[in-house]
Amino acid sequence: MQKSSSRVRLTAGRIESFACPVEKAQVFLWDTDTPSLALRATPSGRKTFVFESRLNGATIRMSIGAPADWPLERARSRAQTLKMLVDTGVDPREVERQQQADKVQAARDAAARSLTVSDLWPTYLTEGRPKRRAAWKPRYLSDLKKMASAGGEKKKRGLGLTRSGPLYPLQALALHEVNEDRLKAWYDAEARSGEHQAARALMMFRGFLRWCAAQPKYRGLIDRAAGSAPAIAENLPATKRRTDALEAAQLPGWFEGIQILPNQTAACYLQCLLLTGARREELAALRWAHVDFRWKRLTLADKVDATRTIPLSAYVSNLFKSLPRVNDFVFASQVEGDHIKDTRASHAKALQHAGIERLTLHGLRRSFSLLGEAAGAPAGAIAQVMGHKPSATAEGYRPRSVDALRPFVALIEAHILATAGIAFDPAQEQPALRVVAS
Structure with missing residues (x-):
């Protein structure tokens, strides 16, 4: 029977013949040439070269x-290397653990450096969002998808x-490849097809870069300032502030x-855009549950605050009552369970009929503000109804209650209808509305 531990000069023959008795858990055959090297055997027949030494009494x-896998001489060399570490007071196990950690980190770094814009773009669309908002506006999200x-x-x-x-x-660029030169070459190429579209795409991509820079795991891979480099910014087209609005x-x-x-439905929606000054997405997503016919008020999703409640004027109330209740939304879409999405085609037909060259849907919101001023409503009341950020300018803005806003909303509505030649009696709220000859 072989001893559980013995010391001989290891050779290929001795390694081959060494075996562990079935009654023992393991046995060792120590090498005389390299005292810290041993061959370990178990009853299952498994054999392994091991290194053993003492460090700080352990x-x-x-x-x-x-x-x-390890020829004898190579195993001896490995044992000698480990012994040298121990002799200098270094625990080779810690060295091995650190080397393994370095390999894992190197693999992670390599994987991170291989990340492309297209790898992260879907995540950006899901997790990214503009400032002060919980999520993307549906139309802007759709534009982000189309742009890429x-x-x-x-x-x-x-x-x-x-x-x-x-x-x-x-999309094919790795994150670390997104730099000023790459973006400049891309922008110049896109601007040849349309500089304003290229500029808008650049603004969207800047948002993506900002989002990446805000994520710790991507921050070191991206150059956030690449899209704002002078070589690009100096060639952007001048921003034209839209001023379109309906004239009296x-x-x-x-x-x-x-x-x-x-x-x-589109006709009612477009009129309500003008008469409420609401943003098009806010009004399109209005639900019946947020329309209070009894107390004459409606609650809209708001860009600045979560929601805002404004008076429900007589004419707008009458328009709402003329709509069928197809689903939860006031302005229901033909798509089951959804609301109206895009009324630009309908609006274009109305503009063509009226001989108005151009007017955006946001121009209707701007028209509410201008016509409200013409009606004599205070600037603060107009701003509050429209959901503008509070300002201390003009009349010294202070929030008003819904009841305090009601006379001004009625005043603006009456002025718009009278200017348009609309025969409407607020007291009766008759369903038959018509344009009378001026």
């Missing part, structure tokens, strides 16, 4: 490897396939064009 034992789309899909309208979005060429003389024709639209 025994250190480490596995080196199986003889099939590969194209090649069948057009929903017209013939042919869709084109790739302006941000698509950036245009109101009769506009209302007439709206009221002959075949889509009555």
Whole structure:
């Protein structure tokens, strides 16, 4: 029977013949040439080279490897290297753990450096959001997706396939490759097709860079300032502030064009945009549960605050009552369970009928403000109804109650309807509305 531990000069033959008795858990055969090296055997027949030494009064034992993988001389060299570490007061186990940790970190760094814009873009669309908002606006989110789309899909309208979005060429770049030179070359190429579209795409991509810079795991991979470099910023087109709004003389024709639209939901929606000054997304997402006919008020989602409650005027109330209750939304879409999305086509027909060259949906919101001033309503009341951020300018803004706002909303509505030549009696709230000849 072999002893559980003995010392001989290890050779290939002795390694081959060494075995562990079945009654023992393990046995060791120590090498005389390299005293810190031993061959360990177990009853299962498994053999392993091991290193053993003492450091600070404690025994250190480490596995080196199986003889099939480690030739004897290589095992001796490994044991000698480990012994040198121990002799200098270094625990080789800690060295090995650190080396393993370094390998893991190196692998993570390599994986991180291989991350491309396209890898993170879906996460950005899901987790990213603009300042002071819980989520993207639906239309802006749709634009983000289109800007980065590969194209090649069948057009929903017209013939042919869709084109790739302006941000698509950036999708293949690794994050660490996004720098001033790359963005400058991309922007110059896109600007040849349309500088304003390229500038908007750049603004969107800057948002992506800011989001990446705010994430600790991506911060070191991205150059947040790349999109704002002078070489790019100096070539951006001048921003033109939109000032489109309805003129008083245009109101009769506009209302007439709206009221002959075949889509009555769109017609009501467009009139309510003008008469409430609401943002188009706020009004489109209005639910019946947030319309209080009894106390004549409605609650809208708000850009600045979570919600805002404003008076429900007589004419707008009458428009609401004329709509069928298809689902939870006041302005229901033909898509089951959804609300109206895009009324630009309907608005374009009304503008064509009225002979108005151009007016955006946001221009209706701007029109409410201008017409409200013309009606004599205080600037603070107009701002509060529209959901503008409070300001201490003008009349010395202070929040008003819904009841305090009600006379001003009625005043603005009466002024708009009178200017448009709309015959409407607020006391009766008759369902039959018409434009009368001026």
